[in-house]
Amino acid sequence: MSSSDSEDQIPLSARLGYNQVATTRSVSSSDDDEDNVPLAMRTKISPAKRKNESDSESDTPLSSKVKPKANGNAAKKQKPQPKAKAANGKSKASAKPRVPKDSTVKVKKEPNTKKEPKVKKEPTPKSEPTVVKKIVDRKPLIKAESTASAGSQNGSEGSDDDYKWWLEQKDDDGPKWTTLEHNGVLFPPDYVPHGIPLVYKGAEITMPPPVEEVATFFAAVLGTDHAVNKVFQQNFFNDFVEIAEQHMDKHPFKEFKHCDFSRIRSHLDEQSAKRKAMTKEEKETQKKERQEIEEKYMYCTLDGRREKVGNFRIEPPSLFRGRGAHPKTGKLKRRVMPEQVTINIGPDAKIPDPPPGHRWGKVTHDNTVTWLATWKENINNSIKYVFLAAGSSLKGQSDLRKFEKARSLVTCIDGIRKQYTKDLKSKVMAERQRATALYLIDRFALRAGNEKGDDEADTVGCCSLRCEHIKLESPNIVHFDFLGKDSIRYQRTTEVDKQVWKNLRMFMRGLAKSDSDMLFDRLTTASLNKHLQTLMPGLTAKVFRTFNASFVFQQQLQNTPKGGTEAEKLLAYNRANRDVAVLCNHQRSVPKSFQNQMSRIEDKLFGVRYQRKLLKDYLLEVAPDLKKKHPEVLVKDIGIGAKEIKEYLLSVCELDREKVTKKFARDNEKLKEAKEPELPQSTLDEQLKAIDDREKSIKDGTYEPELPVAKNATTDKILEKIEKLTQRINSIEVDKIDKDENKATALSTSKVNYIDPRISIAWCKKYNVPLEKIFNKTLREKFTWAMGVDSEWTF
DNA sequence: ACCTTGACTTAGCATGGTGTCG
DNA sequence: CGACACCATGCTAAGTCAAGGT
Secondary structure, eight states, rough: OOOOHHHOOOOHHHHHHHGGGGGGGGSSSSSHHHHHHHHHHHHSOHHHHHHTTTTBOOTHHHHHHOOOOOTTTTGGOTTOOOOGGGOOOOOOOOOOOOHHHHHHGGGGGHHHHOOOOOOOOOOOOOOOOOEEOHHHHHHHSSSSOOOOTTTTTTTTOOOGGGOGGGGSOOOOTTSSOOEOOOOOOOOOOOOOOOOEEEEEEEEEEEEOOOHHHHHHHHHHHHHHHGOOOOOHHHHHHHHHHHHHHHOOOOOOOEEEGGOOOOOHHHHHHHHHHHHSOOOOOHHHHHHHHHHHHHHHHHEEEOOOOOEEHHHOOOOEEEEEOSSOOOTTOOOEOOOOOOGGOEEEETTOOOOOOOSSTTOSSEEEEESSSOOOEEOOOTOOOOOOEOOOOSSSSHHHHHHHHHHHHHHHHHHHHHHHHHHHHTTTSSBBBHHHHHHHHHHHHHHOOOOOOOOOTHHHHHHHTTTBBBGGHHHHHTTEEEEEEEGGGGGGEEEEEEEEOOHHEEEEEEEEHHTTOTTTBBBBOOOOOOHHHHHHHHHHHHHHHHHHHHHHHHHHHHHHHOOOOOTTTTHHHHHHHHHOOOOOOOHHOOBBBTTTTHHHHHHHHHHHHHHHHHHHHHHHHHHHHHOOOOOHHHHHGGOOOOOOOHHHHHHHHHHHHHHHHHHHHHHHHHHHHHHHTTOOOOOOOHHHHHHHHHHHHHHHHHTOOOOOOOSOOOOOOOHHHHHHHHHHHHHHHHHHHHHHHHHHHHHBBHHHHHHHHTTOHHHHHHHHHTOOOOGGTTTHHHHHHGGGGGOOTTTTOOO
């Protein structure tokens, strides 16, 4: 069978017009032959033999090189025993030793060779925090622009804010800074006890503050899904009891189900109500106070320039809200003490004072990293950092680097696709799996998919897909259904390249594989990325996401109407954005009020169309001769029949009744406060009566609508009004479409992380759309480096 | 050669301020 | 002018990936 290119296309790429599988033809040997190979493998090899050789045809020359380390079969029991991956036979199918390229690749490692191996502890004065130094000499910048008054103590030079780092060539992997000054981190306030008891089996238990604090954490979560999640409850309760044991001589807490947090909850509700009820001034002062405290942490001085710090606040204690089915969800995240915090700062800078009575855990001077402070969190033992803000030069530089890397894929993507398309038929199983995975990553923007542990939520990416996550349907349909990052469901049915389909079928059928087995049992993210490095320096799996997102976006923007209104252009922009979001599977929960909002828009729309219809009818009546001059007046509106109008008018009555009643209550409330006589009930009754009358007249068809123009309006005036209404209708319709298409899709993630901002900026210039319409202040700050591109810039 | 750790990007959700609309 | 939707922003969890450690 000759595979036709078009057949191999997946819908998206077809729609987008960049064509990958033109490359399919490069494999000219008949598909059938290739197709048979895997089958032959399956039928020819005895199970016993396959155990070790399952990854390749045993009698091909290539296969002799393939020496799986461990029993590949044993490695298969995937999820049940995550550690089993250790046994994954790594067939180092050395198809082609690619030595030369490697040297380029290595470049990245250079700085680290420079890094002296983590100096443990320098001899430091006993009572002082350990100070670790690791200063890497700054490589001379291309433009020795270090205007940075390297020693500036107060870093108050605001004028440096417009330092344009993107105009100079920065070294990718040199030191990250030369001088660094900052004021450390801000700790959350101490717990303030409220003394409200927890009710346990009906008994009020007043707890010592540390115990009360934990109980209060749970009270705060009441009303959310967490509160009814059994794992969350149990994890919380275990830690709660532990704390209780530490702080109470005896306590009655035996089972979660006997705990009643409602009293504490009411207290919390009261507090937040109080906060809400504060006057503007009070809020204002409070805000000012807060800012005063935060001010010193907000900025640091990096190479003499003032830069914004991101998350200078130490994370407060709380119950861990793991996403999805996280085994540790609900566990107590403990308060972080200064003694656990490491401060990273310039060697000559003043070390910030730790909170009174405390010391820093450690102070380092490591200029190979960008963080200002770090600590270890107790839930997953992971490391938390204080970094600079997104708009800082350090972040900007790496952002630019990221997009430039993705951009360099543009020129070599054809070759890479050709290569992996060819490898889809490789005789070496590991290569075939790698090529197949790469195809999925490239076409469907899947994540790499690292292995995960038992103590994490069961989510997967490409390399960690299990057989249960895909279903095949002849001739070349694949159904994906799995939980990805953040336990977001990835569900998609799509056509794939025929060879990919065959490969998937083969991988799934592999020796006695079951649903819970790894689909790509010969593949790891590490091996995949290592391979990618040989194709292009710096290439990793995630680059494909960036590349495809930006590329698709640029393609789709070509649908912008040249002569359209701004709203139409923005719609085109948002649609392109949405295509990317869909590609990357960026979801959000449908807003609770969505249905409401939608029907309100529909009502609004109908109202305006109805008004227009009234005017049209009126015109036709008073000036029938206009028919000829203005045929548009004749155009009948669809969906505005007598029945619909009646429904609409009646619903308006309903709404009006509500409105009037509410307003009445509100007015009286005010009068009451002002100690003035309240309005009599009759006022409301009169209004309601008017509405009742209207309703009746609508029902019996005697209702006479008011025209939305003055009685004596000229025809021209009326035509003008009609035109205005038409515009309004169009704009509402545009809004409506946009809204509906957006309800479950998060556009921001791709905008912030995946789409090269230069595409958007060039688009704004080309179509004369103000940048504020698409980038909010945060985004504009984050992407200052991209502002200079002209309207013709392309990704 | 593996596993772990460290550093950094990517992710959705909660929330609180703000703009808009009647 | 208040209610309400909306949006920006903060927050921190959850990924990626390569160096380091064993």
